Amino acid sequence: MKTRQIVLASRPKGTPTTETFRFEEITLPEPKDGEVLLKGLYYSVDPYMRGRMNDAKSYAPPFELDKPIVGGVVAEVIASGSEQFQNGDLVTGRLPWQEQIIASAKGLKKIDASFAPASYYLSILGMTGLTAYFGLISIGKPKEGETVVVSGAAGAVGIVVGQIAKLKGCRVIGIAGSDEKISMLKDEFGFDEGINYKTVDDMKKSIGELCPDGVDIYFDNVGGEISDAVLSHINFQARIPLCGQISVYNNTEVATGPRIQPLLLTKSALMKGFIVGDFESEFGEGMKHLSQWVKEDKLKFTETIVEGFDQLPQAMLDLFTGGNTGKMVVKI
Amino acid sequence: MKTRQIVLASRPKGTPTTETFRFEEITLPEPKDGEVLLKGLYYSVDPYMRGRMNDAKSYAPPFELDKPIVGGVVAEVIASGSEQFQNGDLVTGRLPWQEQIIASAKGLKKIDASFAPASYYLSILGMTGLTAYFGLISIGKPKEGETVVVSGAAGAVGIVVGQIAKLKGCRVIGIAGSDEKISMLKDEFGFDEGINYKTVDDMKKSIGELCPDGVDIYFDNVGGEISDAVLSHINFQARIPLCGQISVYNNTEVATGPRIQPLLLTKSALMKGFIVGDFESEFGEGMKHLSQWVKEDKLKFTETIVEGFDQLPQAMLDLFTGGNTGKMVVKI
Structure with a gap:
């Protein structure tokens, strides 16, 4: 055949x-x-x-x-x-x-x-959902009342991360690339605020205004200058799950930017790259939560x-x- | 008076x-x-x-x-x-x-x-020892047979980190700024290898030669280009405790360098800034180990x-x- x-x-x-x-x-x-x-x-x-x-x-x-x-x-x-x-x-x-x-x-x-x-x-009931779940829960460790910023927020992983962060009682700010996406994040997926990185005047200032208490978790899907802006607002003991770096995937040379180690040091911050396979032994547990939330209509997609x-x-x-x-x- | x-x-x-x-x-x-x-x-x-x-x-x-x-x-x-x-x-x-x-x-x-x-x-029986202990043990999580690189190795924290890593069965490479310091690290403190960053031709190549199995833990006291060279050899699931960044403390502008997030992502690596105070609730436990090692002459200073x-x-x-x-x- x-x-x-x-x-x-x-x-x-x-x-x-x-x-x-x-x-x-x-x-x-x-x-x-x-x-x-x-x-x-x-x-x-x-x-x-x-x-x-x-x-x-x-x-x-x-x-x-x-x-x-x-x-x-x-x-x-x-x-x-x-x-x-x-x-x-x-x-x-x-x-x-x-x-x-x-x-x-x-x-x-x-x-x-x-x-x-x-x-x-x-x-949402497969790798995407598990990626969002373990990156946020196991690395980000969200606590009620904390501020979570998600880049690539309108992407597959981003919209799940934002919703789980809301389920955990966090304030959630999403970064995406069109006004339609921002409206969707707020109106359909319950994000508190959104920033259109393509039209915002000053990303760093905008993050500062939308995160008056600083950033406790930055779930990074994109890297590059968007991340520079978010990182400038992280709190002491912040957690930064690195899920993607789509802004540099097509680079032919190593991207340069501000060195972040001094910042991570003074903030006692954690940055952790991960792939979903790192959590393979816990997939059952993650899937149980995801399925339950989907069933209860608490997690949309x-x-x-x-x-x-x-x-x-x-x-x-x-x-x-x-x-x-x-x-x-x-x-x- | x-x-x-x-x-x-x-x-x-x-x-x-x-x-x-x-x-x-x-x-x-x-x-x-x-x-x-x-x-x-x-x-x-x-x-x-x-x-x-x-x-x-x-x-x-x-x-x-x-x-x-x-x-x-x-x-x-x-x-x-x-x-x-x-x-x-x-x-x-x-x-x-x-x-x-x-x-x-x-x-x-x-x-x-x-x-x-x-x-x-x-x-060694105070903040320095505790800094080395918790940075290496709680963040680095050394396992027998792993390769540990320490920068600022002849500094107060560095010499303790290297010795504890040896006690945990690791291979230890120290980076310091004079041949005398390198000799001391190897002869008096049991480091396996050392690199004089002031005279080495090609730091990246040298790290590669001395770490044929890659770097599992990079205990970073200095930052900057020395760290760039070490990071290029990290293994999957590497851990990078950030203890100091002495190379940039006196900078008046933000230092720039290669963006490290793509590397941390593909390696599922962890980077964590810390201060010893983060571990205050465990000081008793840490001091018990340090005192015991000093008493048994396993930890010199x-x-x-x-x-x-x-x-x-x-x-x-x-x-x-x-x-x-x-x-x-x-x-x-």
């Missing part, structure tokens, strides 16, 4: 382009014992995937040249060589960007599309759903221009 | 000079109930005191202009209005730079000069003892040119 896949055609220097990707037709064998044949339904498109396009040692091995891009996928079982799964089951796993996929049953998890939309298992397998490369590129609100998902 | 004190004459712009300080004669009253009259014996001279000379909000309030400098002092009780202390007792506390001092008995702790030299209560109250300002200035090995103490 033939199907199409999207491979890494070349390692991007700077911003990826459509040339970074290549569509190929391949022939799939029949699923063997313990394998299933899947039809892809939803493909997760995430900023961290940019890092895997570089040939650099990191927490995740780089994508291989001429091999398919791999990410979170929700798929339907269309043929099964495993007792675990039957035709029609919906599953999620880390899978290649292919229209149809042969996969070992071992790495797959069955999902319940009656509880929440299937795509949510890529996001939004997605930017792009239709068509052919649109996957462009959806990836759009992440870097803020083309998404909430999770970027491609649906087939 | 008349005595002399050293006050902050002006806030230094950049490196302090002898003009930063002023000697004054004052008249002391008799000690009241609950107070004691002290004769200063040893005065602690520490890099962090530079920060208090600025008029900047920090963990410790700034020194006040025209008021005495305050720091760790070991003193002898020469008149007592407190049942807690008798004439001849040796005590330690945070006290003004005065030859004779009236102090409340409350903030003083009696010390035992038969257990260790009196000056050690300012250092060295001091640079300068004689004479008049030398206090110069001793402070010498810290910034590496004039000390181990703790800088002024003895009267």
